[in-house]
Amino acid sequence: MKTRVIIDTDPGQDDALAILLALSADAVLDVAGVTTVAGNVEVAQTSVNALRICQLAARGEIPVYCGCAQPILRPLHTAEFICGPDGLAGMDLAPPRQAAQAEHAVSFLIRELRDSDVNLTICALGPLTNIALALLQAPDVKAKIDRLVIMGGARDLGNITAAAEFNFFVDPHAAAVVFNAGLPITLCPLNVTYQAVATLARLKDFDPRGAVGGPIVSMLMRERPGGAALGGDAGHPMHDPCVIAWLLWPELFEGRDCHVVIETAEGPTVGRSTIDWWARSGLPTNAHVIGTLDADAMFARIAQSVGLLDAAPFRQAKALS
Numbered sequence: 187m188k189t190r191v192i193i194d195t196d197p198g199q200d201d202a203l204a205i206l207l208a209l210s211a212d213a214v215l216d217v218a219g220v221t222t223v224a225g226n227v228e229v230a231q232t233s234v235n236a237l238r239i240c241q242l243a244a245r246g247e248i249p250v251y252c253g254c255a256q257p258i259l260r261p262l263h264t265a266e267f268i269c270g271p272d273g274l275a276g277m278d279l280a281p282p283r284q285a286a287q288a289e290h291a292v293s294f295l296i297r298e299l300r301d302s303d304v305n306l307t308i309c310a311l312g313p314l315t316n317i318a319l320a321l322l323q324a325p326d327v328k329a330k331i332d333r334l335v336i337m338g339g340a341r342d343l344g345n346i347t348a349a350a351e352f353n354f355f356v357d358p359h360a361a362a363v364v365f366n367a368g369l370p371i372t373l374c375p376l377n378v379t380y381q382a383v384a385t386l387a388r389l390k391d392f393d394p395r396g397a398v399g400g401p402i403v404s405m406l407m408r409e410r411p412g413g414a415a416l417g418g419d420a421g422h423p424m425h426d427p428c429v430i431a432w433l434l435w436p437e438l439f440e441g442r443d444c445h446v447v448i449e450t451a452e453g454p455t456v457g458r459s460t461i462d463w464w465a466r467s468g469l470p471t472n473a474h475v476i477g478t479l480d481a482d483a484m485f486a487r488i489a490q491s492v493g494l495l496d497a498a499p500f501r502q503a504k505a506l507s
């Protein structure tokens with residue numbers, strides 16, 4: 187039985203690898219659609235990028251829905267200083283032949299959840315604006331969500347401010363809505379995703395000559411802006427692939443159920459996720475928070491899986507299907 191998923195994303199280089207991993211694992215994951223949100227770059231660009239990534243994977247049939255251009259209340263902050271002006275620095279992908287769907291991402295989320303004959307898992311790789319608005323507009327869809335698997339938050343230091351991780355900093359109000367929705371959540375915060383740095387050793391299993399491996403290696407061999415100070419090892423931290431990898435290979439991860447609360451008040455801690463790792467608050471847990479992963483094993487499996495996208499028969503079959 188495949189897991190039917192919706193990927194909500196702001197590509198973004200790590201989003202790109204996460205989407206490619208999900209599309210390569212089509213024996214396990216049934217991707218109902220990709221919804222885009224403003225985050226790493228503006229939403230028009232995240233939508234073009236999602237189309238380019240699906241096209242790279244020879245999966246042009248995957249529908250892409252453009253979502254919210256702004257957070258619920260706060261001004262948009264983007265991250266071109268990290269991911270480059272187009273959001274996919276180093277991949278050099280062709281322009282998309284497909285266009286995004288006319289339907290808004292929030293409308294698609296609600297329609298797909300209501301109409302699907304199976305429950306869905308939502309993979310959240312960017313600010314949670316689309317997902318929060320879908321939950322507020324149509325609370326009935328909660329009954330059709332098996333789980334939200336989210337990259338976001340920080341048990342320790344933030345990455346966009348000392349206190350906050352980027353996705354939750356961009357839209358803390360959306361994050362608060364999601365964590366208060368009473369839904370099953372698995373959370374991959376920075377303390378675990380900074381264990382997933384794309385070091386040279388971990389890149390060796392990707393084929394730089396491959397149609398898909400080439401752009402991945404080219405992207406991840408780029409000098410990492412901001413240096414290796416954040417997260418230790420030299421290389422790009424692959425935050426978002428941890429979400430898809432957890433769905434595919436949960437045995438590579440360890441975590442615990444925690445109470446998580448998001449700071450929405452303006453000030454130096456806005457967007458902060460307070461993760462009660464030691465259960466000091468006595469408050470009910472609302473997320474399974476990942477603490478460790480076997481990063482070497484994860485990268486080896488990602489390389490093997492996305493390598494399937496390089497295989498001509500696979501690409502040929504997908505292009506014709």
Ligand code: RIB
Pocket residue numbers: 196198199200201225226311312313337345351352353425426
């Ligand atoms: O803080 C890292 C997260 O913010 C990742 O999802 C990255 O793609 C950006 O969206």
Ligand code: CA
Pocket residue numbers: 195196197198200201225226311312426
């Ligand atoms: Ca992202």
